[in-house]
Amino acid sequence: MAGVRRRAPDPEWVQMYRQGVPVSRIAVLAGAAEATVRYHLQIAARAEPSLRGEHARTVQRPAKKQDERGLKNVADIVALYRVEGRLPSSKSASMRERSLESWLAAKRQQSQNGTLSPAYRDGLREIPGWDTPRRQKEQREQLWNQRFAELAAYRAAGNDWPLHKEATSEQERLLGVWLHSQRITYRDRTLRPDREQRLNTELPGWRQGRRPGRRPQPLPGADTGAPLEK
Structure with missing residues (x-):
């Protein structure tokens, strides 16, 4: 990192150079000036004359x-x-x-x-x-977070898990399609671990969905509009 004093020669820089990494690249990765990296390597080469030869042979592998x-x-x-x-x-x-x-x-x-x-x-x-290019990845990440928040709000409002085939509204259809895709991704074992953990923690039961013959089951603590018991 820039501004950090290193004892010369830095062993990590020497090892990278030995493996064929050019000085310019080491400088970028270390956040240091090329002159600083060269100084370290010069000291290392004086102590180990074969270093430059090893670097050259590695580059030509x-x-x-x-x-x-x-x-x-x-x-x-x-x-x-x-x-x-x-x-x-x-x-x-x-x-x-x-x-x-x-x-x-x-x-x-x-x-x-x-x-x-x-x-x-x-x-x-x-x-x-x-x-995927970074900009497209950022857009996909933003859309995933948006759909997640929409589904959480949908459930908190007292709605059962949305359906993707027999939806009664466009909102339910969109959320149902999104939820269905998360389940498919989970079964294929390609769901990102951080997303799976978030779904499990904030939307428990998302994998199972609706239970046949049961009344809608909102999330625990959801506002269902029912009067409070006295």
Whole structure:
């Protein structure tokens, strides 16, 4: 991070350089000046003369080695998504995560251009929308939050779970279609963990929906308009 004093040579920078990462890229990931990174690497090279040769050989590695590193990136990104339900962030305090975000951004562009390696595409398939441009992702996220809030208000008003096929109003149809899609996504195991947790916590019973032969069941604490007991 910028403004942080580091003891030279920084071992993380040295390791990245050893693995073929250019000085300019290390500087970006570390939030440091290129001159600072070069100074650290010069000190490291004096202590370990083979460092520059290792860097050069790594840069010239065949595509197979690059694929191996790429597949490791895929595995780390998928692991992050499984645990935290999100993609790598460029604002993370972890240099590794910032590196993954940069790598994924490049793969996202390759996906848009139709040049992405099938191995990477298959590996990232588990993450829905990973290759969607950021603006479209933000719009989809906004729409999901909007429908969630609308459904919560609909239930709080004393309504039963909305139907998507036999709806009695346009509002019920829209909410029913949205809820049905969440259930499908859940069954396919592609529902984001953070969304599943939010649905479970704030809309309990969303997966089961209506019970045959039962009266509408609003959320606990919903205002049904019934008089209070004295």
